[in-house]
Amino acid sequence: MRKRNSYQCSNFSATNLTRRQWLQLGGLGLLGLNARTMLQAQSASPIATVPKAKSVVFLFQWGGPSQIDMFDMKPDAPSGIRSPLSMISSNVPGMPICENLNRMAPLMDKVCLIRSLHHDMVNHNSAGYYALTGHRPPVDDIRLKDTLELYPGYGPVVDALAPNRHPMPTAVSFPYVISDGSATPGQHASFLGKKHDPFLITENPASSHFRLPELSLPESIGFDRLMSRRELQKYIDASSRALDRSAMVSGMDEYYDKALAMLHSENVRKAFDIQSEPQAIREEYGLTPYGQSCLLARRLVEAGSKFITVYFSPSIGGRSRTDGGWDTHGFSDTRMYEIVNEYHLPLTNQVLPAFLTDLDRRGLLEETLVVWMGEFGRTPRINSNISRDHWPHCYTALLAGAGVKSGFVYGASDNHAAYPAENPVTPDDLAATLFHLLGIDPHTHVMGVNNRPLPISNGSVISGILA
Amino acid sequence: METDRFSSFWAMKWADLLKIEERSLDRKGVMAFHQWLKVCLANDTPLDEMARQIIASSGSTYQVPATNFYRANRSPAERSVAIAQVFLGTRLQCAECHNHPFDRWSQNDYYSWAAAFASVDYRILENRRRDSNDQHEFVGEQIVFDNPGLSVLHPVTRKPAAPAVLGNTTPLPDDQGRRRALAEWLTSPDQSQFAHVQANRIWSHLMGRGLVDPVDDFRSTNPASHPELLNALTRFLVDNHFQLKPLIGAIVDSHAYQRSSMPFEDNQMDDPVNYARVVPRRLTAEQILDSLSMAMQVPIRFNGYAPETQAIEIPGVEAVRSRSRAPSEADQFLKLFGRPARLLTTDEERTCTPTMTQAFQLVNGPLLQRFVAHPENLLQQQLAHHDNSETMIENLFLSLISRRPDPGESNHFNQYFSQASSQREALEDIAWALINSKEMLFRF
Secondary structure: OOOOOOOOOOOHHHOOOOHHHHHHHHHHHHHOOOHHHHHHHHOOOOEOOOOOOOEEEEEEEOOOOOOOOOOOOOOOOOOOOOOOOOEEOOOOOOOOEEHHHHHHHHHHHHEEEEEEEOOOOOOHHHHHHHHHHOOOOOOOOOOOOOOOOOOOOHHHHHHHHOOOOOOOOOEEEEOOOOEEOEEOOOOOOHHHOHHHOOEEOOOOOOOOOOOOHHHOOOOOOOHHHHHHHHHHHHHHHHOOHHHHHOHHHHHHHHHHHHHHHHHHOHHHHHHHOHHHOOHHHHHHHOOOHHHHHHHHHHHHHHHOOOEEEEEOOOOOEOOOOOOOOEOOOOHHHOOHHHHHHHHHHHHHHHHHHHHHHHHHHOOOOOOEEEEEEEOOEEOOOOOOOOOOOEEOOOEEEEEEEOOEOOOEEEOEEOOOOOOEEEOOEOHHHHHHHHHHHOOEOOOOEEEOHHHOEEEOOOOOOOHHHEO | OOOHHHHHHHHHHHHHHOOOOHHHHHHHHHHHHHHHHHHHHHOOOOHHHHHHHHHOOOEEOOOOHHHHHHHHOOOHHHHHHHHHHHHOOOOOHHHHOOOOOOOOOOHHHHHHHHHOOOOEEEEEOOOOOOOOOOOOOOOOOEEEEEOOOOOOEOOOOOOEOOOEOOOOOOEOOOOOOHHHHHHHHHHOOOOHHHHHHHHHHHHHHHHOOOOOOOOOOOEOOEOOOOHHHHHHHHHHHHHOOOOHHHHHHHHHOOHHHHOOOOOOOOOOOOOHHHOOOOOOEEOOHHHHHHHHHHHHOOOOOOOOOOOOOOHHHOOOOOOOOOOOOOOOHHHHHHHHOOOOOOOOOOHHHOOOOOOHHHHHHHHHOHHHHHHHHOOOOHHHHHHHHOOOHHHHHHHHHHHHHOOOOOHHHHHHHHHHHHHOOOHHHHHHHHHHHHHOOHHHHEEO
């Protein structure tokens, strides 16, 4: 059932409408109701449950961090497979972690590990798309084409089905657009329409010049002058007021109002004003783009954004000790452990505990779900460069906060962290779980290109991790 | 209709459908295919002739521009779905995996039709792709030819599907003439589907909605809103030898086209189906950008094009890869306002729906600021050549929304001007308001 070869309509078999319902839909077309309106009616109220999580922060570890060197270590595996790094115990028995993540040791009682996440996409862009959308891409393609036939990212789905009623944007992504040769699909609203694209920030929150172009007016234009411009605009529009009966035209007006509200909103401005954060807290997170992005994520959670995606790096990286993602193959005569020990693990060891601690002490962890995961893990066998290659067949996702068990491990890998040994989980299931925790029915249908009804998730909620 | 803008505009519409973009076609192929379209449209080459040239095309993608259709659609499935969607207004995607839920197409129909396009093959003379990992990128000349040895396997029978035209089991010749035969069948007088689809698409471009809507979804369960009208338009198109211009002339002359967008007492709601009044549409990305640049007399730059190039003239999507150079403000503007990536053969890939980011771009985006604040723009010229505010304001109205201010507006804006501390700033504010007005952004 999971395996789907079809390119064009991979979700038809998974639609949960019966044949009879389809026939009814077709027949109603003659009465002026088409499938689109019917399905919209069906999903008019996608909020099926009381949301356990007010917000989700998705910390996307681009490049693919290693399961076997971090949260699923196998010290008894033979050399060549087991990590050269040592394992230490944490504050939860059965949840040992890598020595280089020692600051996580006192926090593992806040965390839920899924050690049996798996899929079959070995290329970054296809796997990345899968991780960002919860939908298996039609092909495993190193340069997967970013077409409107592919699914939207999580944030846009949330924006379409459960949008905020206040000026804070529902879905926000930063501080990069990620790519591997070509832009990774799954970062925008795709067929849901550009109006559901996440609010994208590509400025560096660690920079002293950090400001959002959208929320910054030129010096000569204060908010008052902008408002008088808006008055003039309304004056002209008054002569074409009859146009407002068109939903599209009045929609544009709403966007102006929202844009000006955002520009004027103290709450919005404050949320993005990371410079106002006490220096001590900024330093807890570390003055790196990733650290400050996580801090910004916390500020946006406080201000009411619902789905916040933080990208670890813009590229898959793997050869640098100072930037880039987790893709440590040992190419160009580099060595994985020299790189991750110096860059990725220390950075993670600072930022992730700081973020969880900060959320927790503000009481935000109870209503915020944090998801930390990459597009895949890394090969159990250490390669000839003393490094590890891509491994989607079994890897770890770390969750913490609202609605999930804490100090808990779900699923298990085999002796080499190579394949799931129990309770296998796919990105589809994780997607269903995220939507469920946000109070959105994972079986809700949305309309794809050519009016095809598509479920927002084909997975099953992982009930074993629900608190 | 004899202007260059006419052929540029319709070439843009066709380029959207025919996937004219640089990653598959390369820059030279994009230029060749687009130029071919433009010449066809300027000369009013009959649409059936254009379709035949595309479907039956063989040869070099540089020398025979229409072969770029096959260069962009590289599998039998892509080709057959594209031909059905563009020329027959039929969506076959569902039938690849299962019998179509809303239509008569079965999986057998699908695979026979796909098999009709199985023989297309490529001789790749060179490929200087810059990204060796990108199997979708081609840089260099290719020869499109028929290789009779190629076939499509039916997923159930696991045997090669017998090539046939859509909805007919008569086998097609399996020699070199197969695509010629397909082209003749598709455009033959007794195959009225082609003519209906083209007439409907032209109507849709002009009226904002197809009589069959969406325009590429003809089926018995999605009938035309006004079948007699569609038949009449189709007859007119056929009688006029499938030429675009006579039909456009006839539609533009009609009462239906010339209706006002103002609602009457009894049609207050959006009622797009009956064309009782014009339903407002946002201008395309290219139209907005070109008209703002022209009206404000501030030049725009696109990566990879000469300074005076207008958005509507751009043949492809991304002449300079964003990897090697950041897109210009104008390039970004087009993307933001819905210019399609041209990866799909559907009219739906281009979007004209307003978004929040568009509002931000028009409120305080960098390009908008440049139009308004440029030191040598329309506003500066007004200040240099006129000394009364009435003339200046009238000229701003005329340049941006093609009408004079009514007495109330004239009063209001002149008063605003006289009370402002800076004349230049007052004009900037008025220009901003006109640029952001609905009359600027929507056609109605």
